Amino acid sequence: xxxxxxxxxxxxxxxxxxxxxxxxxxxxxxxxxxxxxxxxxxxxxxxxxxxxxxxxxxxxxxxxxxxxxxxxxxxxxxxxxxxxxxxxxxxxxxxxxxxxxxxxxxxxxxxxxxxxxxxxxxxxxxxxxxxxxxxxxxxxxxxxxxxxxxxxxxxxxxxxxxxxxxxxxxxxxxxxxxxxxxxxxxxxxxxxxxxxxxxxxxxxxxxxxxxxxxxxxxxxxxxxxxxxxxxxxxxxx
Amino acid sequence: xxxxxxxxxxxxxxxxxxxxxxxxxxxxxxxxxxxxxxxxxxxxxxxxxxxxxxxxxxxxxxxxxxxxxxxxxxxxxxxxxxxxxxxxxxxxxxxxxxxxxxxxxxxxxxxxxxxxxxxxxxxxxxxxxxxxxxxxxxxxxxxxxxxxxxxxxxxxxxxxxxxxxxxxxxxxxxxxxxxxxxxxxxxxxxxxxxxxxxxxxxxxxxxxxxxxxxxxxxxxxxxxxxxxxxxxxxxxxxxxxxxxxxxxxxxxxxxxxxxxxxxxxxx
Numbered sequence: 032x033x034x035x036x037x038x039x040x041x042x043x044x045x046x047x048x049x050x051x052x053x054x055x056x057x058x059x060x061x062x063x064x065x066x067x068x069x070x071x072x073x074x075x076x077x078x079x080x081x082x083x084x085x086x087x088x089x090x091x092x093x094x095x096x097x098x099x100x101x102x103x104x105x106x107x108x109x110x111x112x113x114x115x116x117x118x119x120x121x122x123x124x125x126x127x128x129x130x131x132x133x134x135x136x137x138x139x140x141x142x143x144x145x146x147x148x149x150x151x152x153x154x155x156x157x158x159x160x161x162x163x164x165x166x167x168x169x170x171x172x173x174x175x176x177x178x179x180x181x182x183x184x185x186x187x188x189x190x191x192x193x194x195x196x197x198x199x200x201x202x203x204x205x206x207x208x209x210x211x212x213x214x215x216x217x218x219x220x221x222x223x224x225x226x227x228x229x230x231x232x233x234x235x236x237x238x239x240x241x242x243x244x245x246x247x248x249x250x251x252x253x254x255x256x257x258x259x260x261x262x263x264x265x266x267x268x
Numbered sequence: 269x270x271x272x273x274x275x276x277x278x279x280x281x282x283x284x285x286x287x288x289x290x291x292x293x294x295x296x297x298x299x300x301x302x303x304x305x306x307x308x309x310x311x312x313x314x315x316x317x318x319x320x321x322x323x324x325x326x327x328x329x330x331x332x333x334x335x336x337x338x339x340x341x342x343x344x345x346x347x348x349x350x351x352x353x354x355x356x357x358x359x360x361x362x363x364x365x366x367x368x369x370x371x372x373x374x375x376x377x378x379x380x381x382x383x384x385x386x387x388x389x390x391x392x393x394x395x396x397x398x399x400x401x402x403x404x405x406x407x408x409x410x411x412x413x414x415x416x417x418x419x420x421x422x423x424x425x426x427x428x429x430x431x432x433x434x435x436x437x438x439x440x441x442x443x444x445x446x447x448x449x450x451x452x453x454x455x456x457x458x459x460x461x462x463x464x465x466x467x468x469x470x471x472x473x474x475x476x477x478x479x480x481x482x483x484x485x486x487x488x489x490x491x492x493x494x495x496x497x498x499x500x501x502x503x504x505x506x507x508x509x510x511x512x513x514x515x516x517x518x519x520x521x522x523x524x525x526x527x528x529x530x531x532x533x534x535x
Contacts, residue, residue: 118463134464135419135447217448217459218424232451235351235426 034246039239046243054221055229056247059206062137062225066144066205067198070152073145074201075194078156079182083165100150107147108214115142115215139216140223144205151204152197159193160186203252312340313507315514316362318353319345320369320428320497321452322393322471326530327367333526334517341510349452351426357382357502364505365514367497369393369453369471370428374498384505387498390518392533393471394494395432396484398460403483405466410437410487413467414444421459421468424449428495429456433469435493457482471495473531496535 039046046052081093099107115122115133125131133139167189171181187194209227216223218232226248233241319327324347331343346353346363354373357363358380366383367390368374374387399407407413413420414437422444423430430449437444447465450456456468461481475484499518501511517523528534 112462112464116462116464213451217421218450219446219448223448232424232426232449235349235355235424238355 034242034249038242038246042239043243046240047247051220051229052244052247055224055226055244056251058137058140058221058224059226059248060251062140062144063202063205065141066148067152067202069141069145070149070201070205071194071198074149074152074197075156078153078160078197079186081153082157082160096153097150099147100154104147104208104210105214106210108143108211111143111146111211111215115139134215135217135219135223137216137222140212140225143211143215144208147208147211148201148204152194152201155197155200156190156193159190159197162193163189199256203256206248206252310340311338311510311513313510314342314344315364315505315507315510316344316346317365317367317514318357318361318363319347319365319367320350320353321347321454322369322429322474323347323367323497324454325477326473326527326532330518330523330526333522334514337517338510338513341513343514347454349423349427351376351428352451360504362504362506363502364507364511365499365501367499367518368428369495369497370431371496371498372431373428374500377500377502382503384501384503384508385512387500388515388519389496389535390499390524391497391527391535392494393473393497393531394533395429395436395469395490396472396475396486398457398468398470398475398478398482398484399466400460400463401481401483403485407467408485408487410440410442410444410489414442418467419465420444420446421448421450421456421465422446423453423456423469424451427452429453429469429471432493432495436469436487436489439492440487440489471531476531494533497532 077092077096081089081096102110112119112134114120115125117123117126117132117134122133125133131138133142163186167185168181171185172178176184207227208225209231212223212225213228213231218224218228220229224232226244230241230244230248233244317327317331324345327345327347331345334343335341348356350368350370350373353366354368354376357366357377366374366377371387371389374383377383378387397407397410397413399405405418407418412418422433425431425434427450429452448459450459450468453470453474457470457474457478459465460468460470461478470484472484472486475482499515501508501515505511524534
């Protein structure tokens with residue numbers, strides 16, 4: 032509400048079409064969506080392992096998955112640098128073997144956002160899996176379905192609302208990520224300057240520009256969350 | 269030398285104390301000038317100093333020296349990019365003193381009427397090219413770091429070191445595209461120390477402070493983009509007496525020697 036009250040409504044149209052604003056918005060939406068996709072691919076199997084299997088060290092895996100939730104994002108960014116940076120544990124090998132460097136690239140932004148947002152997805156999906164009745168899968172097994180078929184055609188549809196809710200939370204968290212992004216991916220307009228970074232820097236130069244950027248981010252987030260139909264995420268969100 | 273400084277401090281304290289007549293500060297008004305070795309006046313209290321991040325090392329030391337000189341005073345610091353600090357002050361952050369890396373940021377604060385008194389320049393600083401210790405890539409000039417394939421970190425434009433970097437690059441006629449615009453000079457330096465970038469334009473004092481991991485390469489165009497550091501007490505100061513005393517201390521000889529030893533130039 033404070034944003035709405037203080038917004039420079041008169042100059043809003045002009046400011047909205049400034050190249051920097053559209054660049055930052057486009058980048059933010061792109062990286063948040065990519066980060067969510069990465070989290071889905073990695074996170075759903077991880078959630079299944081946590082919810083449906085028992086093995087020694089499971090608690091450690093669960094703790095490791097939830098660490099980004101309690102870690103201050105900047106600390107996460109530093110940790111990413113130490114592992115995936117040019118001189119990092121894995122980054123050194125990536126650079127030597129494939130010529131890939133992650134810091135200061137859009138891919139780096141996606142990695143940073145996925146790192147902080149994936150726990151939301153994993154926890155939501157694991158919760159949904161734990162709540163889903165395992166007997167359906169057992170029934171499928173007795174009818175001759177293999178593990179993968181049962182997962183694909185019985186489990187996933189059962190927990191679809193949970194996955195959808197997790198994906199939404201993940202996307203929203205990725206969109207708002209600041210600390211890990213600015214530390215790991217740096218800040219360069221068009222390549223790594225997402226909306227939160229643009230807002231922070233605009234604050235120092237031009238308060239009105241910062242308010243406009245914040246309003247845009249708020250509008251986009253609210254639109255997506257409102258557009259989510261109730262039944263798609265029923266019981267979870 | 270010490271007596272002159274003590275008398276100066278005491279006089280300033282008396283003047284401020286008299287003008288702040290009726291304010292809530294308990295000590296400091298009407299103190300008599302001291303001669304000899306005891307500390308001037310009986311000022312006490314805590315002040316918050318917002319200082320540019322390039323002043324981190326020196327001001328932390330000077331804060332301790334000031335408190336030693338005036339037992340009963342405490343100086344707390346907040347170091348960040350000067351533009352971020354200016355924005356915080358104009359938004360109402362409680363602070364007593366502002367030490368900026370460029371006059372422009374103090375001007376922003378003064379325009380909103382948040383300064384008390386005239387800003388005084390207490391130091392100057394110049395840029396150097398910071399590279400990993402030993403200069404593995406042999407970068408020795410602005411033209412060298414502007415070559416494609418060299419990763420450079422600059423400060424963002426509203427931050428003083430970013431503005432100075434732009435001036436120096438324009439003076440050299442070099443077009444440089446960095447991989448990142450950092451929000452303060454220490455972040456830019458950190459990227460060099462971590463090995464993420466090959467070079468960064470930071471202050472001579474920052475390169476010296478990180479001398480174990482970084483080399484500072486001088487370049488001629490830095491002389492055309494010298495940063496002047498003003499310091500000023502703020503209008504919303506909770507402890508204007510100690511604030512003024514701190515400002516005077518920074519301008520005094522012992523403090524100036526500490527700054528010079530770190531690589532700052534005389535104002």
